[in-house]
Amino acid sequence: MVQNSYMEHLHFELREGNIVSSKTLVEICFHGRGGQGAVTAANLLAAAALQDGNKGVQAFPLFGAERRGAPVRAFARISGDEIHLRSEIYNPDIVIVLDESIMDIVDVLKGVKDEGKILINTRKKPNDFEFSKKYYVATVDATSIALKYTILVGGMPVVNTPILGSVPKILDRVTLQSIQNVIRCKWVGKKDLGERNVKATQDAFDQTEVNF
Amino acid sequence: MTIMIDTGNRIAAKAAVMAKPEVVAAYPITPQTTLVEAIAEYVARGEYKGEYICVESEHSAMSACIGASAAGSRTFTATSSQGLLLMHEMLHWAALARLPVVMCNVNRVVGPGWNIWVDENDSISQRDTGWIQFYCSSNQEIFDTVIHAFKLAEHEKVVLPVMVNLNAFILSHTSMPAEIPDQNVVDNYLEKYIPKWKLDIDNPTTFGNIIGPAHYYRVRRAMQDAQLNAKKLIPQIAKEWMKLSGYFHGDLLEYYKCDGAEYILLSMGAIGAESKIAIDELQKAGQKIGLARVRVIRPFPVEDIIKLGKQADLVVIDRNISVGLEGALFTEVKAALYGQSDAKATGFIAGLGGKDVTYKDIETMCMKSMKGKVKEQELYGMEE
Structure with a gap:
């Protein structure tokens, strides 16, 4: 089952004079494989958005059991007000694909809003994707970034935190600074792992390419 | 005050630990598992100093809570679905013995067909046990209601066990922010539990002995009165908490x-x-x-x-x-x-x-x- 024992460290004061003025709801769907940390990514993003002054945030797994390697989804909601929604996300504003091979077996575009944005971990460029004609597409090679900073679990590169660095490029409701803050909180006391993840988000931010 | 962003289960665990129960006895069951694991982490970090008893079943969990509560301790447990049902006999016992045990129940489908998702048949089927039952709708409400539950359960006009229900996954595994008051706020709100009676080797008494129809009638009548008292007290307790925490989720x-x-x-x-x-x-x-x-x-x-x-x-x-x-x-x-x-x-x-x-x-x-x-x-x- 889903674990997020690290969240205990995410106690913080809200920043004064936050950057966020919009109250609209943003719904985000993460696609990955079991073990890639999609749920962790959703949790960290929600925590960062909260720190940026979005009063309502939520992060949740696709409810139920998950298996390592199987396609999984996780969700985040970001709003300026308290969120009363408790149902699943059917029409995301943003889709984040941690593993591009998922796209062969899962329709990641299902239900995406017309003005939706798709962020993909890939070596390809946004215009390499056919659907870039219809959707805003952002790409980043998060796998190479994870390898560069040896962010590994069981020898496999873990892209969930690096790719969060690309999110501020496509969503103005959350800052890279807050993402890095919550990453430092998560890996507090874990030697340099927190700092390596922070650097990875900076690289991802700098290397994100968009078609818009 | 701090903001904690975490799952409903872990926020429930935080509230339970801040209420400082002297005894927690629990057995894990999906989707309650992360709740009791979180309490175990507080034990491991030395932040929860009560007695944490790992038991071999939910029936034992409730039995241990009953024993501890009868000995005068503040007690807490958590369960879900089949686990709650395995406790059924002991739920009646805790209520009839007038023991203010507090329990979180993560509402999960009763099987078969085997299913770990939400519905409320598990706790609804326990309505007649004498437990007070709350149903939460947000992580903040879970935190606040667990604190209320101890206040209400131990109130001298109530002295009944309280069940705080949170829906499986939708709340138990969904991270949302909750404002966590300082420990001294909770300490001031929840006075030390002083039972009217307790199992005490220095002052031996019996309880739960054979009684005839007339006296048993009184036991039931007293439980009914206690529930009706709770109906009046719940709004009062919620308003008192609002003054301290700023949060109010409604009366009944x-x-x-x-x-x-x-x-x-x-x-x-x-x-x-x-x-x-x-x-x-x-x-x-x-x-x-x-x-x-x-x-x-x-x-x-x-x-x-x-x-x-x-x-x-x-x-x-x-x-x-x-x-x-x-x-x-x-x-x-x-x-x-x-x-x-x-x-x-x-x-x-x-x-x-x-x-x-x-x-x-x-x-x-x-x-x-x-x-x-x-x-x-x-x-x-x-x-x-």
Whole structure:
């Protein structure tokens, strides 16, 4: 089952004079494989958005059991007000694909809003994707970034935190600074792992390419 | 004060630990597991200094809580679904022995068919055990209600066990922010538990001995009085907490946009939160419908339901079914109205087995009821 024992460290004061003025709801769907940390990514993003002054945030797994390697989804909601929604996300504003091979077996575009944005971990460029004609597409090679900073679990590169660095490029409701803050909180006391993840988000931010 | 963003289970664990129970006895079961694991982490870090007993079953968990509570300790446990059902005998025991045990129950489907998702048949089937039952709709409400639960359970006019229900996954595994007060705020709010009687080797007494019909009658009567006292105390306790924490989630019910409503929707748990969006949308479309989210079903808020019945017709959504009749809330709402109000009550059973219930589903149900197209109660979402 889903674990997020690290969240205990995410106690913080809200920043004064936050950057966020919009109250609209943003719904985000993460696609990955079991073990890639999609749920962790959703949790960290929600925590960062909260720190940026979005009063309502939520992060949740696709409810139920998950298996390592199987396609999984996780969700985040970001709003300026308290969120009363408790149902699943059917029409995301943003889709984040941690593993591009998922796209062969899962329709990641299902239900995406017309003005939706798709962020993909890939070596390809946004215009390499056919659907870039219809959707805003952002790409980043998060796998190479994870390898560069040896962010590994069981020898496999873990892209969930690096790719969060690309999110501020496509969503103005959350800052890279807050993402890095919550990453430092998560890996507090874990030697340099927190700092390596922070650097990875900076690289991802700098290397994100968009078609818009 | 700090903001904690975490799952409903872990926020429940935080509240439980801050209430400083002297004994926690628990057995893990999906989707409650992360709740008791979180308490175990507090033990490992030295932040929870009570006795944490890993037992071999839920029956033992409740038995251990009963023993500890009878010895005068503040006690806490958590369970879900089949685990709650395995406790059934001991739930009656805790209530009849007037032991203020506090328990979180993560509402999960009862199997078979095996299913770990949400519905409320597990706790609904325990209504007659004598436990006070709360149903939460947000992580903040979970935190605050666990604290309230200890206050209420141990109140000298109540002294009954309290069950705090949170829906599987939708709340138990969903991260949302909750404001956590400083420890001294909780300490001041929850005075030390001083039982009227306890098992004490220096002052031996017996309890639970054989009693005849006349005395047993009194035991039941006293429990009934205690539940009715709780009905008066719950709003008072919620308001006291609001002064300290700034948070208020309602009395026995939470009213949402009921002014001028000709229809009132009654729902519980996570559907109760989602219902707010449905009410917003329906009101935008000119419909005169408000929401009364039922937070407490034992004691049942009879007077509040009658008041609603004098204002409006009622639409009830149950995430449970009392097989052979209908949804339990629907039955109880109608029973409350009987002879007191001519309000029409119609309703739906929805979301069994964890089937998602969106605000659009809720709008559809409300519209159908308001158009007079529902006789009694229907099963919603069975078209496929």
